[in-house]
Amino acid sequence: MSNQQFLTLCLLPLAVFSLAFLALPLVQLLLGAAGSEAGWGIYLQILATPRYLSTLGQTVVISLLVTIAALLISTTAGLYLSRAQFRGRGLLISILTLPLAFPGVVIGFLIILLGGRQGLINQLTPGHVVFAYSSLGLFLGYLYFSIPRVLLTIMAAAEKLDPALEEAARTLGAGPLRVLRDVILPGLAPSLIAAGAIAFATAMGAFGTAFTLATNIDVLPMVIYTEFTLAANIAMASALSIVLGLVTWVLLLLARSYSGTTVAAGG
Amino acid sequence: MTLTLTNIGKTFADGTRAVRPTDLSVAEGEIVSLLGPSGCGKTTLLRMIAGLENPDAGGQIRFGDSDVTSQPVERRQVGMVFQSYALFPNMSLRANVGYGLKMQKLPRAELDARVEEVLALCRLEPYAERAVTALSGGQRQRVALARAIAPRPRVLLLDEPLSALDASLRDALRDELAELLRRFNITAIFVTHDQTEALAIADRVAVMQAGRIEQIGAPELLYRQPASRFVAEFVGDAMALEGRREGTSLQMRNGAVALPDAGAGHLPYVRAENIQISHTGPVSARVEAVTFLGTHYRVALSGLGDNMLYCTHQGDSAPRVGSEVRLAIPTAGIMMLPRSQESAR
Amino acid sequence: MRFTRLIPLFVTLLAAAFLIVPAILSILAGITANYFRGLSSGLTLRWIFEVWELYSGSIFLSLWIALCCLVATLLIGVPAAYWLARHPGRMARWLEEFVSLPLSIPGLALALALIQLYGSHLGFRTSWVFILTGHVLYTLPFMVRSVQAVLAGMDLATLEESAASLGAGPWQRFRDIALPGAMPGILAGALTVVTLSIGEFNLTWMLHTPYLKTLPVGLADAYASMRLEIASAYTLIFFVMIVPLLMAMQWASDRARRLTR
Numbered sequence: 078m079s080n081q082q083f084l085t086l087c088l089l090p091l092a093v094f095s096l097a098f099l100a101l102p103l104v105q106l107l108l109g110a111a112g113s114e115a116g117w118g119i120y121l122q123i124l125a126t127p128r129y130l131s132t133l134g135q136t137v138v139i140s141l142l143v144t145i146a147a148l149l150i151s152t153t154a155g156l157y158l159s160r161a162q163f164r165g166r167g168l169l170i171s172i173l174t175l176p177l178a179f180p181g182v183v184i185g186f187l188i189i190l191l192g193g194r195q196g197l198i199n200q201l202t203p204g205h206v207v208f209a210y211s212s213l214g215l216f217l218g219y220l221y222f223s224i225p226r227v228l229l230t231i232m233a234a235a236e237k238l239d240p241a242l243e244e245a246a247r248t249l250g251a252g253p254l255r256v257l258r259d260v261i262l263p264g265l266a267p268s269l270i271a272a273g274a275i276a277f278a279t280a281m282g283a284f285g286t287a288f289t290l291a292t293n294i295d296v297l298p299m300v301i302y303t304e305f306t307l308a309a310n311i312a313m314a315s316a317l318s319i320v321l322g323l324v325t326w327v328l329l330l331l332a333r334s335y336s337g338t339t340v341a342a343g344g
Numbered sequence: 345m346t347l348t349l350t351n352i353g354k355t356f357a358d359g360t361r362a363v364r365p366t367d368l369s370v371a372e373g374e375i376v377s378l379l380g381p382s383g384c385g386k387t388t389l390l391r392m393i394a395g396l397e398n399p400d401a402g403g404q405i406r407f408g409d410s411d412v413t414s415q416p417v418e419r420r421q422v423g424m425v426f427q428s429y430a431l432f433p434n435m436s437l438r439a440n441v442g443y444g445l446k447m448q449k450l451p452r453a454e455l456d457a458r459v460e461e462v463l464a465l466c467r468l469e470p471y472a473e474r475a476v477t478a479l480s481g482g483q484r485q486r487v488a489l490a491r492a493i494a495p496r497p498r499v500l501l502l503d504e505p506l507s508a509l510d511a512s513l514r515d516a517l518r519d520e521l522a523e524l525l526r527r528f529n530i531t532a533i534f535v536t537h538d539q540t541e542a543l544a545i546a547d548r549v550a551v552m553q554a555g556r557i558e559q560i561g562a563p564e565l566l567y568r569q570p571a572s573r574f575v576a577e578f579v580g581d582a583m584a585l586e587g588r589r590e591g592t593s594l595q596m597r598n599g600a601v602a603l604p605d606a607g608a609g610h611l612p613y614v615r616a617e618n619i620q621i622s623h624t625g626p627v628s629a630r631v632e633a634v635t636f637l638g639t640h641y642r643v644a645l646s647g648l649g650d651n652m653l654y655c656t657h658q659g660d661s662a663p664r665v666g667s668e669v670r671l672a673i674p675t676a677g678i679m680m681l682p683r684s685q686e687s688a689r
Numbered sequence: 690m691r692f693t694r695l696i697p698l699f700v701t702l703l704a705a706a707f708l709i710v711p712a713i714l715s716i717l718a719g720i721t722a723n724y725f726r727g728l729s730s731g732l733t734l735r736w737i738f739e740v741w742e743l744y745s746g747s748i749f750l751s752l753w754i755a756l757c758c759l760v761a762t763l764l765i766g767v768p769a770a771y772w773l774a775r776h777p778g779r780m781a782r783w784l785e786e787f788v789s790l791p792l793s794i795p796g797l798a799l800a801l802a803l804i805q806l807y808g809s810h811l812g813f814r815t816s817w818v819f820i821l822t823g824h825v826l827y828t829l830p831f832m833v834r835s836v837q838a839v840l841a842g843m844d845l846a847t848l849e850e851s852a853a854s855l856g857a858g859p860w861q862r863f864r865d866i867a868l869p870g871a872m873p874g875i876l877a878g879a880l881t882v883v884t885l886s887i888g889e890f891n892l893t894w895m896l897h898t899p900y901l902k903t904l905p906v907g908l909a910d911a912y913a914s915m916r917l918e919i920a921s922a923y924t925l926i927f928f929v930m931i932v933p934l935l936m937a938m939q940w941a942s943d944r945a946r947r948l949t950r
Binding site: 195 | 705791860909
């Protein structure tokens with residue numbers, strides 16, 4: 078067998094699998110979206126239907142808020158953990174990164190344990206404080222999901238920063254806050270953009286968390302799910318998934334081009 | 345095993361002509377060095393002999409009587425030492441050396457015996473069980489060599505085998521490599537950009553330039569009778585003498601020197617060791633810089649032409665910088681080389 | 690000065706507490722006799738046993754699918770990563786980008802696509818292989834990238850030329866040079882695949898049938914319809930399975946990344 082034949086053989090299983098279970102299904106999804114009476118106009122229908130539009134807006138707003146919060150928290154913690162040396166640092170890093178592969182449903186349940194009727198907050202406070210099923214609960218669930226992802230991206234970037242730059246700024250008389258503003262944050266900028274895109278994309282597409290928490294809130298994945306299962310509106314579910322898929326794909330492509338890393342999406 | 349290349353050229357997909365159609369024949373047991381600056385095509389030529397690149401149509405590579413032009417590398421039975429050594433990091437030293445024999449499906453006992461033999465030949469027995477990552481640069485080089493010769497290849501090919509080493513190690517290992525190659529008594533082609541290596545190791549040196557062999561011959565021949573300005577400059581750093589030719593003498597700015605006989609269109613070149621500082625010399629020059637190099641001084645001289653000339657000066661002391669000295673350039677030390685060819689500089 | 694230094698520590702601790710406290714709550718709830726009355730009601734393993742009775746089938750199905758998923762991603766992903774490493778360039782980048790689509794497209798959308806194309810093939814649609822297909826689709830890019838990164842970090846081309854000059858054919862070079870070299874990446878990829886497969890919910894929820902429930906699907910079921918203690922005990926079992934895997938996965942990924950440098 079020649080070298081070229083062997084290499085072709087190596088690619089064959091992937092080619093067959095991707096064609097059968099990725100390329101063709103995605104084509105089918107595109108066709109399915111155009112399969113209703115509206116045809117390709119179904120995308121206009123999304124824009125013309127207030128319920129879908131408000132869902133889209135709500136999903137974007139909550140994803141944006143989660144992105145900002147995750148960036149603030151994870152950048153602070155990530156910079157601190159990549160510099161400070163103290164006992165328990167490794168444990169803290171483990172705690173902050175282990176939830177990376179928790180499925181969204183489990184995170185939803187953890188939020189219920191915090192803010193549900195039998196939740197910790199409700200037990201500790203005198204009044205009835207139940208927020209698990211509200212927008213706040215969903216926000217916290219998405220945040221739980223995003224913190225490890227953003228933290229890993231930031232810490233990887235912080236370790237690559239040249240400490241000499243910071244030291245140079247210090248020798249030139251810059252205080253810690255100036256160093257942060259003039260040296261560290263500009264150095265982290267590509268990773269911040271990448272991490273932000275990851276957080277936003279995962280929040281947009283998060284289904285598991287929404288499935289457990291968003292019984293009363295319209296977020297895009299839940300609407301797709303109900304369109305498909307309850308309304309059997311396959312065309313609309315497909316069209317909405319395509320919109321969602323495009324948004325998350327473009328964002329994560331952007332993230333990769335900025336930092337070269339990808340932390341698992343999904344959930 | 346004689347090696348014969350006929351009309352071997354290489355044009356890359358982007359149109360670059362790396363090697364122009366070239367003929368070369370290497371006798372049984374001969375060590376030939378391909379010497380030239382980077383980009384001259386020497387490595388491409390070596391890789392074509394190995395079978396790692398395909399030559400352009402019309403070329404032929406023969407090992408002895410067999411035409412191997414279309415044989416893939418794994419069936420060509422060549423031994424190759426790579427520039428980075430390319431030792432398999434997941435195998436021990438012994439497994440590396442035995443790999444080629446394993447590919448030949450040699451019986452276990454014979455394989456072990458052959459590996460032992462090669463390890464002894466290359467003085468590697470003390471390290472045999474080590475991981476290759478735990479070896480020094482010089483040891484890695486010997487492992488690469490041992491691995492290449494263990495399967496008893498028809499031709500041994502070496503691609504810059506000393507360039508990955510520290511400068512301090514290189515001199516010692518060069519002599520060791522020369523001695524090992526003689527002991528293997530194998531047809532070998534050796535690529536290098538370092539003229540000292542080529543002259544020290546090879547029976548014949550082929551100087552390459554812009555994809556073609558400029559001159560091929562014994563080291564002494566190349567050094568003493570370079571065929572072109574390029575060879576003279578690349579091997580032994582010859583310098584052009586500037587001036588006006590009048591019969592058999594050259595009128596320089598500050599005096600004249602006698603030239604050997606040569607046809608028109610030939611220009612005089614000289615090497616640093618053939619310029620002597622002498623009170624009775626016919627030309628004068630100004631000392632611009634003096635570098636002490638242990639065995640001798642290297643003196644930079646100006647005033648003979650537009651370019652600086654250098655001479656080597658033996659002795660306990662050197663002339664002062666800024667002083668005027670007189671120089672003698674013996675006629676026998678001057679080489680007359682054809683005009684209008686590419687320079688090595 | 691002192692104060693500004695304390696802020697980052699405070700934020701870090703708060704974030705860690707936010708992530709760990711609910712997890713501890715769920716562990717406690719899973720072994721508390723009556724969570725509503727609190728720990729004073731005593732500790733018990735009763736809920737764990739009950740979960741085992743109710744859901745051990747789901748747990749075993751998940752393990753089985755994870756194992757099959759691992760085998761499939763190894764067979765498909767490792768040779769493909771090798772191909773990609775041997776063909777660096779635009780073609781490989783596009784191919785990698787395409788294969789990585791399941792990383793960036795939500796599982797929900799992928800599941801919809803799969804169901805629309807294959808939903809009518811009932812034998813396939815209702816078998817566990819359908820779920821497996823989704824898992825392979827989702828985890829394959831992790832295997833491919835992990836292996837490819839390690840292969841790209843070693844001087845594969847020269848090592849292979851070297852093996853070829855010693856007489857090794859294509860298959861022998863793959864077996865003797867590429868595979869051993871890629872091992873750290875294969876290990877990291879394998880642990881990632883198993884971890885993600887066991888925890889996969891988004892695709893699985895859409896692809897599963899009432900008779901085929903994986904562990905996370907069972908979890909969602911328990912959250913919706915079981916008492917809190919059982920849901921928690923089930924989550925506890927999930928943690929016990931997934932956390933060691935996660936730690937091994939992070940260790941292996943760090944190791945692979947270090948070796949690549």
